Amino acid sequence: MPELPEVETYRRDILRHFTGKILEHAYLGREKSSNISCSGFEKTLSGKRLTGIKRFGKMLSFDFEDDISALVHLMVSGRYVISNERKLPDKSIQVAFWFEGDESLLIRYLFLGFCRIYKTSELERCDEIRKLGIDPTSLDFSLKYFDKYLDSKKSSIKSLLLDQSFLSGIGNIYADEILFQAGISPQRKVSNLSNNERSRLYKAIIDQLRLGLKTRGATIQSYADIYGNPGGFQDNIKVHSKMGGACVNCKSEIVKIRVGGRGTYYCPNCQK
DNA sequence: CCCAAAGCCTGAAGGC
DNA sequence: TGCCTTCAGGCTTTGG
Ligand SMILES: [Zn+2]
DSSP states (O other): OOOHHHHHHHHHHHHHHHTTOEEEEEEESOGGGSSSOHHHHHHHHTTEEEEEEEEETTEEEEEETTTEEEEEEOTTTOEEEEEOOOSOOOTTEEEEEEESSSOEEEEEOOTTOEEEEEEGGGGGGSHHHHTOOBOTTSTTOOHHHHHHHHHTOOSBHHHHHHOTTTBSSOOHHHHHHHHHHHTOOTTOBGGGOOHHHHHHHHHHHHHHHHHHHHTTOOOSSSOOOTTSOOOSGGGGOSSTTOTTSBOTTTOOBOEEEEETTEEEEEOTTTOO
């Protein structure tokens, strides 16, 4: 699943290849994946120069000249792929950006995801972005902010970590690893976390996301970078998707439960 | 063949 | 009653 580190890795790689280049032809394979018709999509974007790419949580905004942006959410399974082929894409490709030069950018397996067109100047007013909380890798993410927000909530800590209106970009994999590093059970209510636990959690959020970025993301089932290479974070994963395995700390069995409707992996012995 | 899984939205239902 | 939080269903496709 592409979460903050994976999406940021995509952003950096794509930026290096395509900023400043003209999008000669855009392609949208499925109308439902956008807020505009397929022909409108192609007409709006074709011929425009890519000026930059911004990340909002797990989304990327491809900003073009003339106040046009394409906002992409990969959701569960979407992947960006760089390609040297100019031929019409197969059915697994929902979006194609053929840039000037030899290289093109494809989006494949965008099942539940989208690529929507907005005016760049109005981007931050759209629902998808307005609802997002702060970015946990930004300087705005202080212990003070974290603490204050926790005070106002009653849900379980796992649910809160996944709440994009609190922190944007954390998904199921990193949430489980953050809680393992902090030694806190996913079921704990945020209201009764001690100060010490809160600061451990704060540190774990920063550490795990930073490690995710450094290792270029987690490949558990399907993630690959634009070149098709897997990330390296999975080698650091201690609990997520490891049910039945032995905890690296205490050799207890990792268990899988449901918290807030989401599959959740943890060590009941190390995480209290 | 059917169910589960993923992230996120919506609307309904439940708690204090 | 109002505010929050949780839950169920839908979207889409793959894989067990
Ligand atoms: Zn353990």
